[in-house]
């Protein structure tokens with residue numbers, strides 16, 4: 001396997017872009033990424049795009065805007081890990097020596113989705129549990145209830161990631177929300193599924209992100225930003241769950257635990273010591289609280305104590321979602337898996353502005369997608385580890 | 389009589405005049421899966437037989453949804469029910485919010501779970517607490 005480097009990143013502001021198509025959004029992110037990389041779009045040798053609800057062949061249509069054509073292009077769908085999967089497949093091609101440089105895109109327009117299918121909670125078509133009204137909030141409400149029962153989490157603990165991430169998002173120029181929230185305002189917002197209120201859920205968003213990934217040789221020849229420390233993708237894993245029985249514990253999802261462990265082994269890092277910053281899938285505030293221990297940032301069962309120690313805030317041992325996370329950045333489904341990789345690269349380059357984690361050298365980007373029940377519909381975790 | 393359909397193909401079957409949830413028991417690994425799929429989802433064995441699921445179980449975890457979802461009006465109590473054969477089943481629980489508890493015993497009820505606009509009755513299942521017996525509609 002060859003070393004794989006991040007040459008450039010780009011994204012749109014996340015939020016409501018009602019007048020823009022996925023092609024417009026994707027093109028804006030792709031153009032920003034090639035400009036950041038300082039290469040011509042004609043240099044790209046392969047392209048991957050993660051998306052859930054776009055029209056067919058979005059990647060061809062997006063890159064047509066840039067004159068990037070006549071190269072292999074693929075659109076991949078893996079729920080919220082669609083963007084992670086695009087990054088992973090491009091990583092593999094470069095690592096295995098198939099191509100020297102390519103682009104991984106992620107794009108979504110929930111505005112377009114809502115125009116087509118109407119607003120409301122997304123239930124999965126044809127899924128037994130979905131037909132019986134299992135939704136993402138109701139699944140994560142069970143997770144929150146279990147965090148309170150088994151881990152001693154309080155409502156304050158459950159709300160903590162939302163408070164922290166909304167605060168961080170206020171100073172991120174790309175974020176959808178610019179509003180601080182408190183435990184009181186969170187719990188005063190409309191209840192979706194006890195104890196999950198609206199302000200514990202990520203918003204519906206439109207947006208796109210793109211990253212240019214290349215080989216070491218290509219990086220040496222083309223990198224024009226000498227001030228940036230070279231950032232390498234040292235580990236990349238796509239982890240999928242399977243059939244589960246009554247032994248399944250949603251506080252110890254093997255798909256996340258094993259995915260993170262494999263990615264850390266691949267990169268040769270110890271998550272408790274070496275990882276300086278994390279961007280993860282906080283679609284719900286309680287989901288982030290449950291993730292700390294599954295990613296190995298602390299001992300199993302210690303996630304709530306880890307949060308209470310403020311280790312996950314700026315200035316703490318391992319800040320989590322200093323971008324503002326999905327909760328404040330927004331969550332254009334297919335784009336988020338690319339966006340988290342970009343945000344980790346930005347941190348390692350020292351370009352994260354007021355949300356900079358000082359001295360960050362190793363970062364982990366995680367996404368989790370699927371119905372999450374583990375019974376009928378397996379889930380997928382995408383994990384990338386970047387380092388300098 | 390209005391037209392009736394099962395909410396999920398193969399999830400329920402009529403046996404001795406009663407609708408029962410039908411899963412697959414694997415004769416190789418011993419696990420029972422629900423809903424039934426082609427092979428055992430645990431070990432890929434073809435050696436599976438259709439079996440009725442246990443009609444009682446315990447609540448592994450639950451949540452109460454306060455907004456409408458599809459044809460269902462809030463509050464919607466949904467939970468994972470652990471069956472004695474080791475299978476975890478998702479279902480709605482018709483109970484009062486204040487009587488809900490993790491670990492409580494529930495039993496299954498089958499029947500109409502919603503009616504389509506054209507009058508088609510959709511047949512499914514839900515759980516009710518064992519203690520109070522009848523539960524909601």
Ligand SMILES: [Zn+2]
Nearest residue numbers: 414417428431
């Ligand atoms: Zn089996």
